[in-house]
Amino acid sequence: MGGGLVMDGPEGRFSIGRRLTTCPTGLHLRSVATEDFEALVAAYRPKVFRFAMASLRDADAAQTVTQDCFLKAFQAWGRFRRECSLDTWLMTIAVNLVRDSVRNRRLQFWKRTSQEAEPAEIVERTLAGCGPTPEAQIILNEQVKAVWAAAAVLPERQRTVFLLRFVEEMELLEIAAATGMKEGTVKAHLFQALRTVRQRVGAIR
Amino acid sequence: MKKHLNEQEVLERVAGQRDAASDEHVRACPECRNEITRLNDALGGFRTTAREWAETVRREVAVRPPVRHRGFGWQGLRLAGVLAVLLVCLGVLLIRHEGPRAVEMSSTADDAVLERVDAAMSRSVPSAMEPLSQLVPTQRKELALKEKVEGAN
Ligand SMILES: [Zn+2]
Numbered sequence: 193m194g195g196g197l198v199m200d201g202p203e204g205r206f207s208i209g210r211r212l213t214t215c216p217t218g219l220h221l222r223s224v225a226t227e228d229f230e231a232l233v234a235a236y237r238p239k240v241f242r243f244a245m246a247s248l249r250d251a252d253a254a255q256t257v258t259q260d261c262f263l264k265a266f267q268a269w270g271r272f273r274r275e276c277s278l279d280t281w282l283m284t285i286a287v288n289l290v291r292d293s294v295r296n297r298r299l300q301f302w303k304r305t306s307q308e309a310e311p312a313e314i315v316e317r318t319l320a321g322c323g324p325t326p327e328a329q330i331i332l333n334e335q336v337k338a339v340w341a342a343a344a345v346l347p348e349r350q351r352t353v354f355l356l357r358f359v360e361e362m363e364l365l366e367i368a369a370a371t372g373m374k375e376g377t378v379k380a381h382l383f384q385a386l387r388t389v390r391q392r393v394g395a396i397r
Numbered sequence: 398m399k400k401h402l403n404e405q406e407v408l409e410r411v412a413g414q415r416d417a418a419s420d421e422h423v424r425a426c427p428e429c430r431n432e433i434t435r436l437n438d439a440l441g442g443f444r445t446t447a448r449e450w451a452e453t454v455r456r457e458v459a460v461r462p463p464v465r466h467r468g469f470g471w472q473g474l475r476l477a478g479v480l481a482v483l484l485v486c487l488g489v490l491l492i493r494h495e496g497p498r499a500v501e502m503s504s505t506a507d508d509a510v511l512e513r514v515d516a517a518m519s520r521s522v523p524s525a526m527e528p529l530s531q532l533v534p535t536q537r538k539e540l541a542l543k544e545k546v547e548g549a550n
Contacts, residue, residue, distance in 0.1 A: 242451035251458045254451075314450040319442055335435070336442035343443070357412065358440050359447045364412075379412075386408045386436075393439045 229269060232278065233262050239279075239360065240286045246343070246355050247290045253297070257289045264289075276369050283362070283370040287352060294348055311340045331396060338392040346385050353378055354385035402429045411436045 240261050244254035264285050265272075272281060315336050323329025343351060349371070356367045364382070368375045399422055402410070406419055410433050423430050 238452065238455065241455050242448060245451040245454055246447050251454045254454070255458050311446060311450050314453065315442070315446045318446045318449045322442070332438060332442060335439040336446060339439050339443040340446075355447075359444050361444075382412055383405070383408050386411060387404070389440070390404070390408065390436060393436060 229266060232265070232282075236279070236282050237262070240282060243283065243286055243355060243360060244290055244293075246359055247351060248293055248297075249344070250297075253293050257286065257293055260289050261286045277366070280362075280366050280369045283356065283360070283366075284372070287356075287370050290352070291348070312337055315340070334396045335393045338396055339389055342385075342389040342392040346388060349373075350381045350385040350388075353381040354389075357382055401426065402432075407432060407436070411440065 237258060241254055241258045244257035244261075245251065248254050248257070261282065265282060268285075272278075276284075315333055319329070319333055319336060321329075323332045343354060346354060352371060353367055353373075356362045356370060357364070362370070364375055364378050367373075367382075368378045371378065373381070399418070402419055402422060407429070409415075410419060410423070423433060
């Protein structure tokens with residue numbers, strides 16, 4: 193490989209760097225430590241995609257956000273000051289892209305309404321055998337579906353904070369760094385989201 | 398024993414913020430313990446299924462044919478069609494008011510819409526490359542600007 197960012201797309205593997213280094217402006221890409229970047233993509237792509245997918249519930253939009261996230265990261269690689277962890281830095285980019293995507297989709301009146309594979313199916317398949325009894329299993333499935341339903345109706349910022357905390361298991365300070373919110377604001381959004389979740393889960397006994 | 402944990406205290410524990418007083422209460426109170434376990438189990442199940450779901454979708458996306466999500470798409474084409482019809486109707490109205498000169502204007506507007514539709518249809522860049530290909534116009538703009546500046550100097 194002649195250097196560059198290698199990503200797996202729907203059409204197979206491709207290289208960003210190889211394409212861009214042929215561009216007239218060059219974008220200073222030759223100075224990028226591409227091996228490091230390839231490792232970064234391999235390590236973090238599932239996480240970025242997962243956050244985008246859980247936020248947008250649209251595979252194409254999530255794929256675009258993931259690609260754009262690494263593209264932006266690649267372009268900004270030289271400016272990464274390591275003041276926060278790589279993880280937080282990437283999630284900051286992803287959070288902004290998801291936010292833009294949500295806003296753009298809101299403006300499009302032909303916005304896709306169809307959702308990708310129904311999470312309910314995944315709940316039953318993935319959690320099979322987790323309950324100690326068949327009854328407990330049914331209740332657990334319903335409670336997890338209730339969390340999914342709650343997450344779907346949360347306002348954008350509450351959902352972002354909720355997903356970063358409970359899917360990505362990020363600490364409150366990391367979430368604050370990734371979202372640009374104060375820690376107190378993160379907490380307020382998180383507790384509001386949890387109240388909604390608790391109400392929905394509480395309705396199932 | 399202290400009265401049951403209030404909602405905020407329950408949520409704080411679920412969010413990972415614990416203190417000695419609530420630890421002690423939860424140890425001694427099956428009711429609060431059950432409530433916290435129930436929420437933790439539901440949230441843990443959500444995490445597990447969200448991860449599994451994203452991984453499943455990611456694998457599906459990797460094997461299915463590319464979707465042009467950033468172009469016009471069929472909905473966009475439909476919109477373009479509606480716009481074209483509206484423009485034709487507008488053109489007809491203008492012909493009645495202004496005669497032959499308006500025909501030219503309306504056909505120019507139609508051509509513009511059709512050009513956009515053609516452009517959307519003939520996009521040959523695979524969707525995975527689209528975010529990258531979008532850099533090119535910016536770079537062209539940068540080049541054009543550079544040439545302009547150099548020309549001015
Ligand atoms: Zn209690």
